[in-house]
Amino acid sequence: xxxxxxxxxxxxxxxxxxxxxxxxxxxxxxxxxxxxxxxxxxxxxxxxxxxxxxxxxxxxxxxxxxxxxxxxxxxxxxxxxxxxxxxxxxxxxxxxxxxxxxxxxxxxxxxxxxxxxxxxxxxxxxxxxxxxxxxxxxxxxxxxxxxxxxxxxxxxxxxxxxxxxxxxxxxxxxxxxxxxxxxxxxxxxxxxxxxxxxxxxxxxxxxxxxxxxxxxxxxxxxxxxxxxxxxxxxxxxxxxxxxxxxxxxxxxxxxxxxxxxxxxxxxxxxxxxxxxxxxxxxxxxxxxxxxxxxxxxxxxxxxxxxxxxxxxxxxxxxxxxxxxxxxxxxxxxxxxxxxxxxxxxxxxxxxxxxxxxxxxxxxxxxxxxxxxxxxxxxxxxxxxxxxxxxxxxxxxxxxxxxxxxxxxxxxxxxxxxxxxxxxxxxxxxxxxxxxxxxxxxxxxxxxxxxxxxxxxxxxxxxxxxxxxxxxxxxxxxxxxxxxxxxxxxxxxxxxxxxxxxxxxxxxxxxxxxx
Ligand code: ATP
Numbered sequence: 001x002x003x004x005x006x007x008x009x010x011x012x013x014x015x016x017x018x019x020x021x022x023x024x025x026x027x028x029x030x031x032x033x034x035x036x037x038x039x040x041x042x043x044x045x046x047x048x049x050x051x052x053x054x055x056x057x058x059x060x061x062x063x064x065x066x067x068x069x070x071x072x073x074x075x076x077x078x079x080x081x082x083x084x085x086x087x088x089x090x091x092x093x094x095x096x097x098x099x100x101x102x103x104x105x106x107x108x109x110x111x112x113x114x115x116x117x118x119x120x121x122x123x124x125x126x127x128x129x130x131x132x133x134x135x136x137x138x139x140x141x142x143x144x145x146x147x148x149x150x151x152x153x154x155x156x157x158x159x160x161x162x163x164x165x166x167x168x169x170x171x172x173x174x175x176x177x178x179x180x181x182x183x184x185x186x187x188x189x190x191x192x193x194x195x196x197x198x199x200x201x202x203x204x205x206x207x208x209x210x211x212x213x214x215x216x217x218x219x220x221x222x223x224x225x226x227x228x229x230x231x232x233x234x235x236x237x238x239x240x241x242x243x244x245x246x247x248x249x250x251x252x253x254x255x256x257x258x259x260x261x262x263x264x265x266x267x268x269x270x271x272x273x274x275x276x277x278x279x280x281x282x283x284x285x286x287x288x289x290x291x292x293x294x295x296x297x298x299x300x301x302x303x304x305x306x307x308x309x310x311x312x313x314x315x316x317x318x319x320x321x322x323x324x325x326x327x328x329x330x331x332x333x334x335x336x337x338x339x340x341x342x343x344x345x346x347x348x349x350x351x352x353x354x355x356x357x358x359x360x361x362x363x364x365x366x367x368x369x370x371x372x373x374x375x376x377x378x379x380x381x382x383x384x385x386x387x388x389x390x391x392x393x394x395x396x397x398x399x400x401x402x403x404x405x406x407x408x409x410x411x412x413x414x415x416x417x418x419x420x421x422x423x424x425x426x427x428x429x430x431x432x433x434x435x436x437x438x439x440x441x442x443x444x445x446x447x448x449x450x451x452x453x454x455x456x457x458x459x460x461x462x463x464x465x466x467x468x469x470x471x472x473x474x475x476x477x478x479x480x481x482x483x484x485x486x487x488x489x490x491x492x493x494x495x496x497x498x499x500x501x502x503x504x505x506x507x508x509x510x511x512x513x514x
Contacts, residue, residue: 003327003328004327004328006327006389007257007258007326007327007328007386008373009389009391010327010385010386010389011190011258013389013401013403013459014025014258014349014385015452015475017039017040017459017460018037018038018039018040018460019033019036019037019040019043020034020036020040020258020259021034021035021037021038022034022035022037023035027164029302031255031263032255032261032262033262033263033264034105034258034259034262034378038411039411039412040381040411040462040471042301042411042412042441043381043384043385043405043409043410043411044266044377044381044452046408046409046410046411046506047377047380047381047384047409048223048245048266048268048377049050049506050267050408050409050506050509050510051293051375052064052243052245052268053421053506053510054226054293054510054513055241055243055270056430057510058510058514059238059241061236061240061241061244062240062241062243062270062272063230063234063236063240063242063243063268064242064243064244064245065222065223065226065242065243065244066224066244066245066246067219067222067225067226067244067246068222068245068367069215069216069247069249070203070213070215070216071213071214071216071222071225072213072223073211073212073214074350075221075225075347075350076198076214076221077342077350078079078347078349078350078351079221079224079310079343079344079346080315080346081198081217082169082196082198085196085197085198085217086194086195086196086197087100087194087195087197087252087253088100088101088167088170088192088193088194088195089104089192089193089194089195089253089318090104090170090171090174090189090190090191090192090193091189092181092183092184092186092188092189092190093186093188093189093190094181094184094186094188095181095183095186096186097183097184098252098253098254099168099181099253099254101167101171101192101254102157102161102165102170102371104174104179105153105157105170105173105174105177105179105231105256106157108153108177108179109150109153109154109157109176110118112146112147112149112150112153113150114465115146116137116143116146116147116150119140119142119143119146119330120136120137120143121134123136123140129249132268133342135498137372153173153177156169156173157173157389157432158171158311158328160173162311167190167191167194168191169193170192171189171191174189174402175187175189191477193251195251196251197213197217197249197250197251197252197253198214198249198251199214199215199249199250199251199263200212200213200214200215201213201214201215201419215249216246216247216248216249217247217248217249217250218248218267218269218374219244219245219246219247219248219267219269220269220343220372220374220408221343222246223244223269223271223478224241224271224343224344224347224370225347226242227242227271227273227344227355227368228353228355230242231273231357232458232482237360237370238273238274238275238357238359238368239272239273239274239275239278239282240272240273241270241271241272241273242270242271242273242300243268243269243270244268244269245266245267245268245269245377246266246267247264247265247266247267248265248266249262249263249264249265250263250265251263251324257328258382259378259379259381259382260326260331260378260379260382262378265374265376265377265378265383266376266377266378267374267375267377268374268375268376268377268380269372269373269374269375270372270373270374271370271371271372272370272371272373273357273368273369273370273374274368274369274370274371275359275366275369276341276366276367276368276369277369277370278369279317279318279338279340279369279370279371279435280317280318282371283318283336283371284337284355286336286371286373287306287320287336289513290322290336290375291304291306291322291336291375292513293513294322294324294333294334296509296512296513297384297406297409297509298406299384300350302325302385303324303325303383304322304323304324304325305322305330306320306321306323307320307321307323307330307332308320309321313337315339315340315342315343316337316338316339316340316436317338317340318334318337318338318340319335319337319338320335320336321333321334321336322334322335322336322375324379324387325381325387326382326386327386331379332379333375333376333379333380333383334373334374334375334380335372335374335375336371336372336373336374337372337374338369338370338371339369339370339371339372340369340370340371341367341368341369341370343370344367344368344370345367348367355367361397373456384405384406384409385403388403388404388406389401389403390402390403390404400455400458401455401458401459402458402459402461402484403458403459403460403461404461404483404484405461406509407463407480407503407504408504408505408506408508408509409506410460410461410462410463410504411441411460411461411462412441412442412443412457412460412461412462413440413441413442413462413464413500413504414436414440414441414442414443414462414463414464414465414466414496414500414504415442415443415444415445415462415464415465415466416432416433416436416443416444416445416466416468417427417429417444417445417446417450417453417459417465417466417468418446418467418468419467419468419469419470421446423470423473424473425468425470425473426446427470428472428473429444429446429458429466430444432466432468432478432493432496436496436497436500439497439501440501440504440505443462445457450467453465454481457483458483461483462483463482463483463484463503463504464481464482464483464500464504465480465481465483466478466479466480466481466496467479467481471475472493475495476492476494477490477491477492477493478490478491478493480494480496
């Protein structure tokens with residue numbers, strides 16, 4: 001199946017089974033805003049728990065906070081967001097649609113890549129085993145022509161972005177490449193303008209006393225402005241980290257690809273404060289720790305790659321993304337940045353407060369350097385859903401849709417089903433749930449045939465199902481079915497908790513990180 005079709009199916013699956021709904025749907029929705037349903041919220045909470053525990057439980061020098069969404073507006077001046085948190089936008093006069101100029105150009109670069117890949121795929125098919133891809137790429141005239149155009153475009157684009165960005169330069173590239181609006185099909189473009197991504201509102205009841213404030217576009221600044229509070233009250237010694245999970249808001253110009261790019265989303269960020277001069281060593285460590293955290297979910301190492309940034313933000317001295325293979329290619333899920341002492345120094349300057357660290361071992365004061373790990377909960381959710389979604393052909397000719405979610409993250413861990421709705425079987429099933437519900441999330445289901453009930457649980461990713469039959473009333477044993485292998489085994493009720501609890505707990509995944 002084409003990856004685009006897989007993605008469409010995934011989006012409708014998310015809706016059909018209560019994972020993700022478009023926000024305000026009965027009013028036709030609100031662009032790039034989504035709600036999580038009864039299954040989605042469980043998965044999302046489990047993701048957050050996995051992250052939080054890996055940070056705060058496994059590292060004795062990392063603590064958490066929960067700072068407010070509203071913050072003093074000067075914070076965003078100090079952080080650079082008021083002046084520089086912009087995207088270059090361009091409108092098409094005919095369709096009245098708005099685009100990010102940089103994204104239009106990046107899509108054009110991707111088109112050249114696609115053309116090259118098509119040539120390679122065609123040749124690979126033609127030559128079979130004898131195909132030498134490297135040689136083909138370096139000698140085939142059509143490939144070379146596309147490659148030269150692509151490289152020239154990439155170079156021009158990088159120059160324009162690095163020069164401010166150079167807005168006229170970006171527009172000229174769009175005109176020269178004859179990029180058309182996908183809706184109107186025309187090249188009738190406006191000038192390119194800078195667009196600030198922060199949402200603003202007013203705080204205060206009187207018109208003249210009201211203050212313009214922003215909805216935070218990242219959670220990190222809440223950590224920076226609390227750095228001293230936490231360091232002092234927690235008697236933290238460098239190196240130490242502060243973790244936070246919370247909502248962030250960005251007025252994205254082009255919001256596409258479902259929950260990949262939203263206007264209201266959630267971040268899990270950790271700022272790790274270190275001694276100046278040690279930051280690159282810590283950056284390397286955190287790169288490795290974070291990749292291990294992702295890989296521990298078991299989707300396979302080929303689903304991940306690092307993307308080191310060539311162009312660094314002015315305050316950073318190293319940055320990388322962890323990318324995940326989504327149905328629409330490798331995409332950033334997490335950023336790891338070495339942010340120097342930029343943020344703390346800026347807050348020191350703008351607030352006039354001393355926020356230096358006094359090192360009792362060396363008797364010196366300094367502004368700590370910071371390594372940041374920043375991951376979007378929603379993107380993580382999307383990556384997990386897309387890697388878990390499978391359509392399987394069964395031996396009996398039927399097919400099933402199954403979400404092969406890591407058991408530790410699955411919304412429901414165990415479904416308990418009486419074979420029939422009579423003869424005391426429902427009561428026995430309820431008894432099992434009443435015992436196990438304290439340990440993990442269970443669901444009771446008595447409607448329809450057992451086969452249909454299994455399919456429903458497969459579709460929401462429940463790793464285990466238990467069937468209670470007449471024999472159960474005699475021997476206190478049940479049939480335990482495994483979601484992935486579909487194998488069934490007969491087990492005593494008294495052992496269910498022992499068998500399942502460990503396999504579905506977040507703790508079991510956390511242990512692999514040590
Ligand atoms: P992008 O280049 O995709 O816009 P970014 O580099 O601006 O992302 P960061 O500012 O580094 O992203 O934010 C850290 C993480 O927050 C990202 O890796 C991503 O997982 C998440 N994130 C950022 N913007 C959004 C958004 N609009 N919707 C959902 N998640 C987001």
